[in-house]
Amino acid sequence: KQEVTQIPAALSVPEGENLVLNCSFTDSAIYNLQWFRQDPGKGLTSLLLIQSSQRERTSGRLNASLDKSSGRSTLYIAASQPGDSATYLCAVQGGGADGLTFGKGTHLIIQP
Amino acid sequence: EPEVTQTPSHQVTQMGQEVILRCVPISNHLYFYWYRQILGQKVEFLVSFYNNEISEKSEIFDDQFSVERPDGSNFTLKIRSTKLEDSAMYFCASSFGLTREQYFGPGTRLTVT
Numbered sequence: 546k547q548e549v550t551q552i553p554a555a556l557s558v559p560e561g562e563n564l565v566l567n568c569s570f571t572d573s574a575i576y577n578l579q580w581f582r583q584d585p586g587k588g589l590t591s592l593l594l595i596q597s598s599q600r601e602r603t604s605g606r607l608n609a610s611l612d613k614s615s616g617r618s619t620l621y622i623a624a625s626q627p628g629d630s631a632t633y634l635c636a637v638q639g640g641g642a643d644g645l646t647f648g649k650g651t652h653l654i655i656q657p
Numbered sequence: 658e659p660e661v662t663q664t665p666s667h668q669v670t671q672m673g674q675e676v677i678l679r680c681v682p683i684s685n686h687l688y689f690y691w692y693r694q695i696l697g698q699k700v701e702f703l704v705s706f707y708n709n710e711i712s713e714k715s716e717i718f719d720d721q722f723s724v725e726r727p728d729g730s731n732f733t734l735k736i737r738s739t740k741l742e743d744s745a746m747y748f749c750a751s752s753f754g755l756t757r758e759q760y761f762g763p764g765t766r767l768t769v770t
Contacts, residue, residue: 587763591760
């Protein structure tokens with residue numbers, strides 16, 4: 546059974562810093578990995594999808610990498626802003642499954 | 658930009674009652690999903706739906722749950738006899754293809770009293 550772990554569980558940094566969020570998964574037979582942002586009491590906003598054949602995707606200040614063989618992904622956020630404060634979720638799809646398996650998330654606070 | 662919508666945003670019901678949660682997926686998407694998130698816990702997959710039938714369901718999706726696409730736009734989740742432990746945020750999602758990006762709606766918060 547796929548398990549997804551996210552480290553750290555919480556992170557607080559001053560505005561302007563670059564930061565890295567980590568995600569690991571136990572079964573490397575994935576189709577893709579998706580990073581989401583969740584604001585309190587709200588839905589999930591898709592940030593980036595990386596297909597299993599890809600190593601990296603970039604969108605604005607966000608860069609996500611995937612090392613399928615080691616079961617790891619990182620989300621790099623450059624020049625963090627207070628508006629980046631949210632919970633960031635990592636989710637994988639694979640192993641013949643339709644549904645996404647989620648991590649518990651990293652709760653990020655950017656201090657102004 | 659197209660988005661997934663869900664109604665109602667909040668539903669309060671008594672234990673044992675039936676509830677129907679509604680979703681309108683993105684119009685050209687082919688795969689539809691329901692997930693739930695109990696307060697403070699991970700988002701969990703419930704069911705996927707493709708070509709007017711269930712494609713996959715999790716252990717959570719027991720006989721109390723059912724899904725339907727009653728027309729060309731709506732996708733519904735029915736819980737026949739709600740329990741206290743069904744209290745959660747329920748998210749609908751859709752994707753164009755099975756391994757394509759899933760887009761989530763804002764969720765319906767279900768409170769069972």
